[in-house]
Amino acid sequence: MRLSLRTPGIFIFGLVMAPCGWVLNLTATVAPNWRTLEDLPDRPSNEFIEQGIWDICRSVTTSTSSTCGLEDGTYFGNEIIDVAQGLMVASLVVTLAGLAVAIPGIRCWKDRPNWVVAGLGGVLIFISGVFILIPISWYTHILEDISTVTPRVTVRVGYCIVLGFIGGIFEILGGFVMFIGICRCCGGKNRGEVRVQETGRTRFSARPQSQPRRVDVPSLSRDRSPAPSSVPYIRDSLDDDVSFPRAKSAGPRSVDTGDVSP
Template sequence: MRVSLRTPGIFIFGLVMAPCGLVLDLTATVAPNWRTLHNLPNTASDVFIQQGIWDICRGTSTSTRDQCNLQDTSYFGNQIIEVAQGLMVASLIVTLIGLAVAIPGVRCWRDRPNWVVAGMGGLLIFLSGVMTIIPIAWYTHILQNVTTVSPTVDVRVGYCIILGYIGGIFEILGGFVMFIGICRCCGGKNRGETRVDEVQASRSRQQPLPRRVEVPSLTRGRTNPSSVAYSNDSLDEDVSFPRKTDVESKFTVAV
């Protein structure tokens, strides 16, 4: 069965959501803002600390320059930090592998896609999203207890947590939608495929029939001489030149 060359919508959806999730997860991994500490004791009121899984920075609300590479052994020695580092990096790698597997399976230059290959790529993307959500959710759950802080310190969620959630959900949705394409049933109708002959037939039905224009003939029909009635009287009345009989009678009289 030859089907139309239109790329299935579930693959388009997955190949759009997965790279978006990859960019968001990459930002959440490298940026040092998983949580922010305000109202620190023995410091100015405008000073705050941003803590990530790879770096810690100190900044102020009156300056755009932050002081990074701060050391905090108690923070980096926490179990959640080690787990988050491993899972976030693994999620990025698995997402790249999933895209590399899914792209050859998506139909862009062939009559039909390779549903098994594309579905396996979607499964890898789905797993990468799960590996992103696990450390993000765990860190959010123990946000106040990652390290011991003073009760007066204001602990706030950083933007990396929000980006990580959004990126993980994008990858889960995109990978799941691509993976369900493995369920090959109903001859491709459930996947939005249409036979080429059906597409051509529907297009031919939609096109209006050409309008028939009758062009008048430029050749004149010949009239049958016998069909026109002439009378001798009418011929006599219309004669504007001398007839032979009149000329002969005048010539005789003259002689």
């Protein structure tokens, strides 16, 4: 029997979460805002510095323009920067590899999916999420201990850290759910593989067959008179129905036309 071509829900969940996490991680990788330094010494109060893993920018609160490409050998010399650069790039590559492996295993044009291939793709997506959370968590833990920070400087978490956490969690959840598909049981019915013929027979058999309702339609046929007339009534029958005497119609007047002598 032919199986329905509906994609299992766990694969749909993984294919939605993984690309969303990849976009968030890409933003967290290239954007220079892992942390923000405010209240800089010998600088205007409205000026702040945004530091990322690839670039450093200086901005002011009264303008949207930024000056990037600042050099800071001490900051880029920290071990966390090298680790974050390698793991963030590796995570992006592994996520794409996981999607490339999982997509052929997901049933969209076949009767049933290849659960092993799709599960391996989920494992790669799960690993890419772990690669994201390692540098993000480490950088957050030593946020105020990284060099170039004095006690007078205020350190704030940048939006890249938040996006990285969300993207990593998305990929971990999506990859884990896709990996669960390797554990097959119950003949595939718990994964949405329902036979089309069984489904149609069940739906029609579960519905009680109702008897056709009988409706009495009044007959509109009438006896027609042998000589149909365009007048809807007969004058004699109308005279019989009148319950009061009717005035007699006046007869024709006679006009006296006597001879007139000259």
